[in-house]
Each structure stands twice: as C-alpha cells, then as structure tokens.
Amino acid sequence: MYFIAPSILSADFSRLAEAVKMAEAGGADMVHVDVMDGHFVPSITFGHKLVADLRENTALPLNVHLMVDNPKEMIPLFLEAGADWLSFHLEASKHVHKDLQTIKEAGRKAGLALNPATPLTLLNEVLEELDFIVVMTVNPGWGGQKFIPATREKIRRLSQWIKEKKLGTLIAVDGGVKLDNLAELFSLGMNIAICGSSVYGAREPIEIIKKMKLIAQDFNGRTSRDK
DSSP states (O other), X not given: OXXXXXXXXXXXXXXXXXXXXXXXXXXXXXXXXXXXXXXXXXXBOOOHHHHHHHHHHOOSOEEEEEEOSOHHHHHHXXXXXXXXXXXXXXXXXXXXXXXXXXXXXXXXXXXXXXXXXXXGGGGTTTGGGOSEEEEESSOTTOSSOOOOTTHHHHHHHHHHHHHHTXXXXXXXXXXXXXXXXXXXXXXXXOOEEEXXXXXXXXXXXXXXXXXXXXXXXXXXXXXXXXX
C-alpha cells in the first residue's frame, strides 16, 4: 500500500488546525507529527498536548515521529495522547525491543526511525517486530532540507530485504519528498511519503496533496493488478 502523510513541521505553527484540515481536504492518508526535544536534535517542536488536541479534531491517523533522546519516557505520553503510528529513533533507545513492545501492546503501529548514516544491519534483531521503518533522507532536525541522494540505495536495499523475509513492514521516507520524485521513491520501495515543505511551502497545499494522492492511487492500482 502507498500513503501520503503531510508533515505539519513545515506548516505555520500558529495555524496547525488549518494545516490538518488541508490534509483532510487533499485526501491525505495520515498526518505526520515530528516531535523534537532540543537534545536529540537541536530544534524544539511539539508535545503530547498538541497530539491530544489534534486527536480531538481529526479522524485522520496521527503518525508521530519521536526525535527525542529519552523515548522510554515519551512513548506512554504520546500513546495516551492518541498517536496511531508511533516511531522513535533506534539511535536513541537503550532498549529497542522493550520500547517497541510498549507501543504494540497499546494496539498501535510501532516503528523505528534511522538517520541517514545509520546502517540497516542494526535492524537485524527487530525487523520482524516492526510495522514500519522511517528512513531519514535528510539529517533530522530541520524542515526544507535537500534529499540525500545516497539514501535511494538504502531504501531499495531495505525494500528488498523486507520482500525476501516476506514481511508486511512498510517503509516511510522522511526528508526531501516532493511531487517530482514521488513516483521514483514509490518505485524504490517507499510506502509512506512524508511530505513537509513540498506541501505546506506550496502556494496551493491542497492541490499538491491531491496530485500526490493520485500518484499513490496509481501505485496502489498497480499492486492490486499484480496480485
């Protein structure tokens, strides 16, 4: 399956409710929320209260990405707030399997995020536990960065690995995902397109989301025909 997930990191922080409504109007599949703590990454963004408020105001799934250096303490707060999909960084967790189990026991989708230079081999012991993997294609901490070209091969290799193991794990790609590289990234193995500045930096965000959604639907149609 192929999904479009606008990231409100790139939206006007004073109009986040409106940004979510734009995602709904464009036909997005979920809303991506980047949580930054000022330690694991330099920036500070959203807390669990925002996620709870969004949960009250949208039916779209909330895909929450914890860029924090203490995921063990943060995970329960965001589960209670209403995160539907919750990922944390492999580089930040001292007990990856335990943190994943906390998410899965709550009935939510559990994911791990990997920085651009983090090798896929570190997933060896937990790949089968993951509902999704967030491949960072920029260095985390700021929106609007350019896509790192070398990560294309990382996406392809991860996709092949998942297929070889016959797993249903989805690949989310975060950083530099745009309308003009969306089809290429889906072809490489991306399932979830996390789109920030390419959506909310556009003059007509809703129209961009609609165009992205059409590309995703085309790939979903190809998958159905191949079965």
